[in-house]
Amino acid sequence: MLGVFIILSSYGCTLAYPYHYISLVKVPDIQVLEHGISERDIENHELMPIYYKIERNLYIIYLIMDTKYPSPRIRIQARTQNAIDLEIVPGKKYGCGKFYVESQWAGARYTWAKDFDRACAFYDSDRQIIHFHVFDREGVSLGEEKLRFSLIRNGTAFVIDAP
Numbered sequence: 001m002l003g004v005f006i007i008l009s010s011y012g013c014t015l016a017y018p019y020h021y022i023s024l025v026k027v028p029d030i031q032v033l034e035h036g037i038s039e040r041d042i043e044n045h046e047l048m049p050i051y052y053k054i055e056r057n058l059y060i061i062y063l064i065m066d067t068k069y070p071s072p073r074i075r076i077q078a079r080t081q082n083a084i085d086l087e088i089v090p091g092k093k094y095g096c097g098k099f100y101v102e103s104q105w106a107g108a109r110y111t112w113a114k115d116f117d118r119a120c121a122f123y124d125s126d127r128q129i130i131h132f133h134v135f136d137r138e139g140v141s142l143g144e145e146k147l148r149f150s151l152i153r154n155g156t157a158f159v160i161d162a163p
Helices: 002-011
Strands: 013-023 030-036 048-055 060-065 073-079 087-090 097-100 108-112 129-135 141-148 150-161
Touching (some): 013 108
Antiparallel strands (some): 013 150, 048 060, 073 108, 087 129, 129 141
16 A cells, blocks of 8 residues: 555646736737747647737847746847847836846846735736836946736646656
8 A cells, every 4th residue: 555655646646727828919019920839738728929029219129938837937138229139127026027037138037926925916907017127238228118918828737746
């Protein structure tokens, strides 16, 4: 009996949860460059926008959906019209959104995930805003962005809950 418990506990259980992605299709001046699907094990899903572009006077913003992770994530990069990388600096935090900046010129990753230390409504349009500033290499501010997004359910994801 102990052997059966050890075998079952080492394999874990398969958990199903609703898969969501960050949709920016309603942002003014945004272009959807590509549609795709999640790289996760998803059932009952449809194509979703995975690559966006916003052109401003002084820079271009690229937003690339991270299709490998279960929580809604998007990578943000800003470049000049001559393809020089610019700095993304997180602005005010809205809702459950978090920025992760790997290096000064590599852009940033934005993730929408519930914090365990505070309550947060998953669907709260007043708090679903990606806020950041764009700076050039001399530290001059080129612009501020407040991109309102929606969380769209797109199928059911499955993960193995291993011990």
